[in-house]
Amino acid sequence: MKADPFKNNLGYMLRRASTASMARLAEQFATLELRPTEASVLLVIEANPRIRQSEVGRMLAIRSANMAPLVARLDDRQLIEREPVDGRSHGLRLSPAGETLVAQIKSEIEAHEKAIHDVIPTGQEEAFTKIAKAIWKTMEG
């Protein structure tokens, strides 16, 4: 047996947990021909009809340079519709096909969340989530 220098290393556990969990989620979304990032964009649009893509990018930490082709793909697939808000920006909203897809996304995410919850000792889910959020907010920026 080899010595593990990352035993009980908080940052390392966080990374492996996130990677493993995202890999599994990506598999789920593959059946919808969606990547996790695309799914997250669709969810934000659904929750905020007519949102500008710059705003979506700020919420999800996706730069405008990366939002552009991403949104273009969703538009090409007719999952979203763009309508001008002013001369420089579009408001995004889901198309009917997008609405249908988001319903499936939500169900996949629900299953995914449940799978994670099942690993956490009862009563500690909220505390864990809060700490993860605190780490995010503290470490970013």
Place this chain on the structure above:
Amino acid sequence: MKADPFKNNLGYMLRRASTASMARLAEQFATLELRPTEASVLLVIEANPRIRQSEVGRMLAIRSANMAPLVARLDDRQLIEREPVDGRSHGLRLSPAGETLVAQIKSEIEAHEKAIHDVIPTGQEEAFTKIAKAIWKTMEG
């Protein structure tokens, strides 16, 4: 203010926490001209002198196809040395320069761990780490 569909979403918080924390760690390592993955490989080698790179890959979940160029870089920089173990594999160990660098890596990681710990309510660090590890082990494979 926009509606956030990921409010209290465990998987999403995990991902953002991990991304933000890794980005900060990568900045720290940049001064050493090291990427986090390279640093982790050096730590495993230090903890297990003469380890084969296939074994390092298994411990860190790095495939042999990706290990090969990674280890080659470390060898080019003379941070590690390879000695034949049998006809098909090398044993890896740190060079003197590698030892020096690992000391710096450890100090960076210590600071990083402390920064995360400071965000967690006292007494909950261990529980949090344990849960992260459980999520990793459950979700992977």
Place this chain on the structure above:
DNA sequence: AGAAAAAGCTATACGACATAGCAATTGGTC
């Protein structure tokens, strides 16, 4: 009116990870 900021975009690069396929060596089984 002019400068600064915001929005969307293209081109391009990097880092981590993936698959496919290959040569050489080792191990297990008949």
Place this chain on the structure above:
DNA sequence: GACCAATTGCTATGTCGTATAGCTTTTTCT
């Protein structure tokens, strides 16, 4: 001992998320 399967290390290549640089057009502020 011969043979097949597994292991090791490797190249080539693709994907995904993210990054910077630079550009145009439009809006906002002074």
